[in-house]
Amino acid sequence: MTATTPVLAAREIDFTYGRGEDFRVEGWSASFPRGAVTAMTGPSGCGKSTRLYLLSLMLRIRCGVIELDGRRVDDLPDAARAQLRAQRFGFVFQDAALDASRSVIDNILEATLYRGQRAGDHRARALELLDALEVAVPPGRKPGQVSGGQGQRIATCRALLGRPDIILADEPTGNLDPASAAVVLGALRRHADDGGAVVVVTHDPGVAAWADHRLELDAHR
Known part of the structure; x- marks a missing residue:
C-alpha cells in the first residue's frame, strides 16, 4: 500500500436490484481517502444508499472490485465480510x-x-462520546424516552465507539434541527481529522459544501 492508496475504493462496479432489473449501478468507480469527508449527492432514486451498502459489503456486486487499503475484499466469504464490517466500519x-x-x-x-x-x-469511551455529542440524557434511559435529535447523536456515538477506519453515514442530518446537525457534523469532522474516512449521503447543499469532496451521482449511473 502506498501513501496515496485510498482506504476504500470501488472499481467499475456493476449491480442490479430487482427481478426486472429495476435498479442498476453500471461501471461505478470512486475512491475515499483517509482524513477526509466525502459527500455523496444526487436525486432521489439514483442509488446513494445502495452504494453505501455495496461499499460496506452488505450487498454482493455483479462485477467489478471493492478494495480496502488496496486489497480486494468483495470476493471474500460472508463471515470474513462480516468481520471486516465489524472491525473497519x-x-x-x-x-x-x-x-x-x-x-x-x-x-x-x-x-x-x-x-x-x-x-x-x-x-468510559461511550460516556465520553455522549458528553462530546451533547446528548444530555441518563445513559440508562431507553431510546423511546429521547428526542429524534438525541437518538441520531446516540447512533453517531455508536458508530464512533471503536474508532473505525471508515464511517458511512446515510442522511445523518436529514431529520435534525440545525443545532443537532452541527453537533453530528462536528463529530464526523473530528473523526476525519483524526485520520478516518467519512462518507456522507446527503440532499443538503450545506452539508455537501461542508465536505472535503463531493461525489455527484445521476439517475442513470
Whole structure:
C-alpha cells in the first residue's frame, strides 16, 4: 500500500436490484481517502444508499472490485465480510436504528459484541462520546424516552465507539434541527481529522459544501 492508496475504493462496479432489473449501478468507480469527508449527492432514486451498502459489503456486486487499503475484499466469504464490517466500519443510519429494548449506553456498546470485545472495557469511551455529542440524557434511559435529535447523536456515538477506519453515514442530518446537525457534523469532522474516512449521503447543499469532496451521482449511473 502506498501513501496515496485510498482506504476504500470501488472499481467499475456493476449491480442490479430487482427481478426486472429495476435498479442498476453500471461501471461505478470512486475512491475515499483517509482524513477526509466525502459527500455523496444526487436525486432521489439514483442509488446513494445502495452504494453505501455495496461499499460496506452488505450487498454482493455483479462485477467489478471493492478494495480496502488496496486489497480486494468483495470476493471474500460472508463471515470474513462480516468481520471486516465489524472491525473497519461504523454506520450512521437515517433513522438512528436504535434497539428500543436496550438502554442508551447499551445501544452504543452493542458494536463491541460484533468485534468480540468486552462491553465494559469501552464504557468510559461511550460516556465520553455522549458528553462530546451533547446528548444530555441518563445513559440508562431507553431510546423511546429521547428526542429524534438525541437518538441520531446516540447512533453517531455508536458508530464512533471503536474508532473505525471508515464511517458511512446515510442522511445523518436529514431529520435534525440545525443545532443537532452541527453537533453530528462536528463529530464526523473530528473523526476525519483524526485520520478516518467519512462518507456522507446527503440532499443538503450545506452539508455537501461542508465536505472535503463531493461525489455527484445521476439517475442513470
